[in-house]
Amino acid sequence: MCSGLSANLIKCNKSTSVRSKLTCHYRRTLIPYKRWKEEVLNFDPWVAQLHDFMRDEESDFFMQESKKTLVPSVAGRVVDGVKYGTTGYVRVGKVAWFLDNHTDPTVGLISRRIEELTTFDTKWRETGPSGAEPFQTVGYGIGGNLMPHMDHHNASKFERDGMMKNSGNRMVTMLLYLNDVEKGGATVWPKLNVSFFPVKNAAVYWFNYKRSGEVDRRLVHAACPVILGHKWVATKWIREKNQFKSRPCGLHPNSTDTYLYI
Numbered sequence: 001m002c003s004g005l006s007a008n009l010i011k012c013n014k015s016t017s018v019r020s021k022l023t024c025h026y027r028r029t030l031i032p033y034k035r036w037k038e039e040v041l042n043f044d045p046w047v048a049q050l051h052d053f054m055r056d057e058e059s060d061f062f063m064q065e066s067k068k069t070l071v072p073s074v075a076g077r078v079v080d081g082v083k084y085g086t087t088g089y090v091r092v093g094k095v096a097w098f099l100d101n102h103t104d105p106t107v108g109l110i111s112r113r114i115e116e117l118t119t120f121d122t123k124w125r126e127t128g129p130s131g132a133e134p135f136q137t138v139g140y141g142i143g144g145n146l147m148p149h150m151d152h153h154n155a156s157k158f159e160r161d162g163m164m165k166n167s168g169n170r171m172v173t174m175l176l177y178l179n180d181v182e183k184g185g186a187t188v189w190p191k192l193n194v195s196f197f198p199v200k201n202a203a204v205y206w207f208n209y210k211r212s213g214e215v216d217r218r219l220v221h222a223a224c225p226v227i228l229g230h231k232w233v234a235t236k237w238i239r240e241k242n243q244f245k246s247r248p249c250g251l252h253p254n255s256t257d258t259y260l261y262i
């Protein structure tokens with residue numbers, strides 16, 4: 001999967017009806033005249049790429065600014081009941097966090113852009129329910145990678161983490177790609193056979209939860225090792241609770257999200 005070969009082969013072998021849903025279109029936003037170029041990478045469950053979601057200066061800002069505050073990642077994950085918890089094993093990379101009220105307006109601006117596009121609340125608040133987490137940037141060097149995982153926190157975190165109680169779990173992941181990677185570094189969804197190779201300024205997003213509130217394990221994903229160069233991403237995790245108006249329950253436990261996009 002990390003070479004992209006199997007994903008491409010599978011894409012070509014998909015039936016016409018499946019392939020015909022992998023469209024490119026202009027995506028509407030809350031701003032009537034504003035559209036984003038969207039390409040569907042997987043229809044059900046939804047994984048989509050937004051082309052040119054950021055400008056060079058915006059992604060460069062995140063990269064440059066992150067270099068000042070990076071710390072080694074301590075991501076601890078449980079995938080299908082198996083706990084992966086030690087630094088450097090789950091993720092070989094470094095992370096930094098950015099609040100929307102950062103002195104540089106870029107951070108707030110990109111949060112608002114995500115809000116306009118998704119219609120979801122993306123504000124982080126010190127007290128009360130937050131719509132989303134602050135941006136997290138990750139820098140991967142050669143060999144940097146992230147094991148297959150789901151992004152939601154496990155239940156035990158509810159007891160420890162006020163944000164989980166107030167705002168719910170990580171409903172949407174939006175990954176912003178801050179640079180082009182010379183070789184390697186794809187994000188892959190093994191159960192969907194989708195590989196995405198980083199493209200500077202692109203964004204990719206998906207739903208970690210079904211509309212029924214159940215975790216959607218089809219969205220397990222990983223970051224392949226960087227073979228040449230560096231890889232930089234910024235992540236916006238949109239939390240569940242404040243989005244109940246924009247993403248109501250469906251009529252069926254497996255109701256898809258396609259109504260949002262047509």
Ligand SMILES: O=C(O)CCC(=O)C(=O)O
Nearest residue numbers: 151186187222223233235
């Ligand atoms: O870097 C990537 O491609 C994926 C990052 C990711 O999945 C995460 O931070 O949870």
Ligand SMILES: [Fe+2]
Nearest residue numbers: 149150151221
């Ligand atoms: Fe992830």
